[in-house]
Amino acid sequence: xxxxxxLTYWTISIIFFFSFLFGVTFKAYGAPAIQVxxxxxxxxxxxxxxxxxxxxxxxxxKGGIPMTSSDTDFRNPEGRYKVILYTDTKDxxxxxxxxxxxxxxxxxxxxxxxxxxxxxxxxxxxxxxxVEHNLETPSQCNTNNICEFxxxxxxxxxxxxxxxxxxxxxxxxxxxxxxxxxxxxxxxLRTEExxxxxxxxxxxxxxxxxxxxxxxxxxxLWLLFGGLLLIGTAIGIWIYLTFxxxxx
Numbered sequence: 001x002x003x004x005x006x007l008t009y010w011t012i013s014i015i016f017f018f019s020f021l022f023g024v025t026f027k028a029y030g031a032p033a034i035q036v037x038x039x040x041x042x043x044x045x046x047x048x049x050x051x052x053x054x055x056x057x058x059x060x061x062k063g064g065i066p067m068t069s070s071d072t073d074f075r076n077p078e079g080r081y082k083v084i085l086y087t088d089t090k091d092x093x094x095x096x097x098x099x100x101x102x103x104x105x106x107x108x109x110x111x112x113x114x115x116x117x118x119x120x121x122x123x124x125x126x127x128x129x130x131v132e133h134n135l136e137t138p139s140q141c142n143t144n145n146i147c148e149f150x151x152x153x154x155x156x157x158x159x160x161x162x163x164x165x166x167x168x169x170x171x172x173x174x175x176x177x178x179x180x181x182x183x184x185x186x187x188x189l190r191t192e193e194x195x196x197x198x199x200x201x202x203x204x205x206x207x208x209x210x211x212x213x214x215x216x217x218x219x220x221l222w223l224l225f226g227g228l229l230l231i232g233t234a235i236g237i238w239i240y241l242t243f244x245x246x247x248x
Contacts (some may be wrong), residue, residue, distance in 0.1 A: 032061050034110040034119065036131065040101040047081055047121065047130050050105050051149055051181075052191050054156040057133050059112065074108060076100035081130070082122045083108075087115045098124070147198065149178040149189065154197035162198060171201040 037053035040046070049056040079100035084093045094115065099108065110119060121131040141158030142151070148161070155162045162172060174182065178198070181189060187200040 032059070032112045034058075034112050034116075034135070035060050036108045036110060036121075037105065038101065038108055038121075038131070039105050040103055042103040045080070047101055047123070048150075049131060049152045051152065051154075052105075052189070052197065053152075054154065054191060054195060054197065056152045056157070059135070060109075074099040074101055074106070080124055082124050083110055084120045084122060085110070085113070085116045086118045086120075146173050146175055147178055148175045149181055149198055150175065154189070156197065164201065174198075 035058045037050040037056040039048055039050045075097055077098055079098035081101060082096055082098050085095040086092075087094055094113070095111070099121075101108075117136055118132070118134045120129040120133075122129050141153055141161060142148075143158075143160050145161060147153055147158065153162055164170065164172060182198065182200055188196060189198040190196055
């Protein structure tokens, strides 16, 4: 075996090795999922969407369900709440499971088969849905010209109902429950990070804020792959310089 063949063999082997490692790492980032931000009042046994989330329901194509999901998806066969997944062609569920929600705010990852178009979270005691969502609807916004914070609407999820610009410069009409929440918070509702979700009628809609919820996992994976490829190339060059250069 001449030195060029030997070098080629090692370089190809290293590239295949790191490609395999990259594939395993990529899979470890998780399967597609519906991410639902929820709030559970354990004392009142009330489960609802987290009103203070800028995007309470979102789709994560990668990284949604981690490999160790049994510890993070809150599944419990004795749980009082049931997650039901449907397709657009069937009224019967294609998948369902029970959850035992923790007290306070949490994020529930729901597996997302490609055929799923809507889901419900149902209280098994009352048989009433506490969350219903059609995945073909882009947000919680029902465009009824009433800003309903209790239904997950805010200036991010329902720009048309919850900003003066969305109302053609007219004052925003808030639901009674939303007005009560605004009064409790001195006229401004914010996330824990301080992002303004809603505020009383001022000229707050002049600039439409956009969310920067970019998923960095994809770019990070490509950077990882590129770094590993460079390492493999460097190893190949080192082998050549160490074992063959002196023989030239």
